[in-house]
Amino acid sequence: MDSRIPKLFFGLLVLCAAIHFSYYYPQLPGVMASHFDAHSIANGWQTKSAFFGVLAWVAVIAAFLVFGIPWAIAVLPARFVHLPNKDYWLAPRQRASSRRFLGAWFAWLGCVVFTVVVLAFDYAMKSNLPGGYPRDPARLWRLLVGFAVFTLVWAICMLRRFGRPPGNASPLQ
DSSP, rough: OSHHHHHHHHHHHHHHHHHHHHHHHHGSSSSSEEEEETSEEEEEEEEHHHHHHHHHHHHHHHHHHIIIHHHHHHSSSSGGOTTTTHHTTTTTTHHHHHHHHHHHHHHHHHHHHHHHHHHHHHHHHHTTTTTOOOOOOHHHHHHHHHHHHHHHHHHHHHHHHHHSSSSSSOOOO
């Protein structure tokens, strides 16, 4: 599995998000509602610069998922990597294949995490625009459910791949 496609996709997501948020930035008030309860009632506020500073930090965290974790797995000794059956999967014969798989899967995870963050920040940002966009709490709940489903499928795929070395009986295979 090649990680170049999700890494390229991540870069495009970052570029699109930067363009999108740059367009709306001048239209926003100096202090923004930044947190909403389950009914979309604002219950937390930040300055506009702090709001976008948090967005930038979350983007860095998502980038770490895409680039940092696979890099760390590649350079750290196996004893520092928490992976089921790591003696097999990180042995010299399997290490390159395992690194490729993990690089691609963490890159897709980073893309999804970043997308969820961008959509959540977009929701908050648009709620602060003059004239305001209608708030739809169901939109955020659908986003969270979709993220939970993706994360569950992602974890199951990881367990199917690394849960047992080939040749061992496994209920996941």
